[in-house]
Amino acid sequence: MARDRGEGPVAYLASLLFCAVLAAVLLLTGLGGDVARFTGAAICRVGQAAGLVAHCDPPGRPGTDRTAPDPDQPVQPCLAGSESTYLEETVTIPTKRVDVRTNSRGTIQLNKRVGPDGRPVWEVVDFTWGEGGVSTPEVGKGPVKGGVWGGLMMTNGKVYGGFTTEEEARRFFDDLKEHRIGSEVKFTLRTNPVTGGFVWLGSKLPWVGDDIDRYMGGSEPDRKPTGEYLDGGITGGLKGDVELGPVKIPLKGRGWLISGTQHNLVNGEKTTYYTQRGEAEVAVQLDLGDIISKLPPPLRRSAQQGLEAGLDAVLNVVEGQLKSKIGNNFVLQPGQRAQIKGAVKLNPSIGLNYKHRAGTTWGVTQDKDGKVVRVTQTQNGQDVLYARVDGKLKSSNSVGDKFDATGGKQWILFAQRTLTEKALDYSRADDRKLIDQYLLDGDTDALERAWDQGAGTMGRTTYDNTGETGKAEAKGAAGGKPKTRWGIFEIGREDEKSILQDAQYFKPGVGWVPWKACR
Known part of the structure; x- marks a missing residue:
């Protein structure tokens, strides 16, 4: 030493x-x-x-x-990409004066999020909503028909986060998708407000309850969620059709007023929020059956042969489905095919469909001790243009019973989604004054002006959308006197991807600048 x-x-x-x-x-x-x-x-x-x-x-x-990070850059993770699948069903039950309407939707979503440090993480969101209400029967005569409806709705969702690789998250996403919404029949029975209670009771039976719950898609995955939310509110909408010869213009719209809470199960934060959301849809369909009936005889015969071939193709699909359910020995015999083709009329149509979605959500987040952390606003807008193909089957018997079934498919031609997220952080003195005032008077306009003048943070992301939807509707009416309606059953599935195209954040005195961390 x-x-x-x-x-x-x-x-x-x-x-x-x-x-x-x-x-x-x-x-x-x-x-x-x-x-x-x-x-x-x-x-x-x-x-x-x-x-x-x-x-x-x-x-x-x-x-x-x-170098210190830019204080104007959002600190909340940005959404760098999304993929979702949903299945939705609607059952309308006629009564003497009004119709009872029930609806449910299950959605499984895979999200990629990127934090301020540029590191990506993936999450899977699983949520189901249910609606119950009343609707008017289809009213109107001639070329214009329609109706309105309204009721209450509730959504229950869970977030599974913490995936560090896309492969791990996608495996979980695919498994959960197959479990939750793999079968239209099981999904409808489990989620519809009319039948869901019976399925729930079945899942509570001794010895077999767990098996029933697992088979119906109600059992929870082994992975624990990192977040959960529950909300509810009022909903309503309208549906109509305008027919101008071979041209049909379907119209549809609906909206929601929702409030709820979301819990972060990792850090204990709780967000209380309310949402205003709506969507409107208009289509232009060209009735090919009406056009075919006006063709010269040779062309009409050729077109009708094509429709018969199309009906044969439909019957082949039905036969294949029944084989998978009943067994390979099931076959539609020629006589049965001829009987079905004689009772059924196939009426195809093609067209375009435009849909606009918009919504605004306000949220107040508190930490596990109940202290305010931030106030946020999220604006979500989307425009979609679809190409659509529809086919309508009509059938009737000797006593006047009628049955209509409509099936259709849509492909996205063009779609763009814009997500704008704004935040005020309670740890910043200037933001704290704005939050305290907002909690006193609820003046959202004052917060909007403050954000425009440079308070807090604002991020804006734009996405290109790809995907397709498929829908089917069935309704019937009994013959005789008095005639009665059998009700309406609708079911639809949609697969959609949101691919990030641009990411920006707002810098006071400069404007919108590239949000490089979001990439």
């Missing part, structure tokens, strides 16, 4: 002299990159050991990493 102390000053003096010469060489030769950075770190450590330098950065960290 004494020898170390005796040689210390001389050794340090020699080391410092060597480092000074080496630093001069690096400066004169212009060497940089990793060589200069690691050599500089070594020089710093020598100086630190001599007591001349208080702190040294790790050699692998460039000096630019010490």
Whole structure:
């Protein structure tokens, strides 16, 4: 130890002299990159050991990493991509004066999020909503028909986060999708407000309850959720058709007023929110059956032969489905095919469909101790143009019973979605004053003006959408006197991807600038 102390000053003096010469060489030769950075770190450590330098950065960290992040850049993770599948069913039950309407939808969503540090994480969202209400029967005569409906709705959802790779998240997404919404029949029985209670009771039976719950898609995955939410509110809409000869214009619209809470099960935060959301849809369909009936006889016969071939193709699909359910020995006999084709009229149509969606959500987030953390606003808008093909089957019997079934498919031709997220952080003094005032008076206009003037943070992302939808509807009426309606059953499935095209955040005095961390 004494020898170390005796040689210390001389050794340090020699080391410092060597480092000074080496630093001069690096400066004169212009060497940089990793060589200069690691050599500089070594020089710093020598100086630190001599007591001349208080702190040294790790050699692998460039000096630019010490730059403070832009305070105007959002700190909440951005949505860098999304993929979803949903199945929705609607049952309308006629009564003497009004119709009872029930609806449910199950959605499984895979989201990619990127934090301020540029690291991506993936999450899977599983949510189901149910609606119950009343609707008017289809009213109107001639070319214009329609009706309105209204009721109450509730949504229950869970978030499964923490996936560090897309492969791991996608496996979970695919498995959950198959379990929750793999079968239209099981999904309808489990989620519809009319039948869902009976399925729930079945899942509580001793010995067989767990098997029933698993088979019907109600059992929970082994992975624990990182978040959950529950909301509810009022909903309503309208549906109509305008027929102008071979041209049909279907109209549809609906809206929601919702409030609810979301719990972060990892850090204990709770967000209370309310949402205004709506969508409107208009289509133009060209009735090919009406056009075919007006063709010259030779062309009409050729077109009708094509429709018969199409009906044969439909029957082949039905036969294949029944074989998979009943057994390979099931076959539609020629006489049965002829009977079905004689009772059924196939009426195809083609067209375009335009849909607009918009919604605004306000949220107040509190930590696990109930202290306010932030106030947020999320605006979500989407425009979609579909190409659509529909086919209508009509059937009747000798006593006047009628049955109509409509099936259709839509493909996205063009779609764009814009997501704007705004936040006020309670840890910032200027934001704190705005939040306190908002909690007192609820003045959302004042917050909008503050954001426009540079308060808090604002991020905006734009997505290109791809995907397709399929829908089917069945309704019937009994013959005789008085005639009665059998009700309406509708079911639809949609697959959609949102692919990030642009990401920006708002910088006061500059405007919208590239949000590079979101990439």
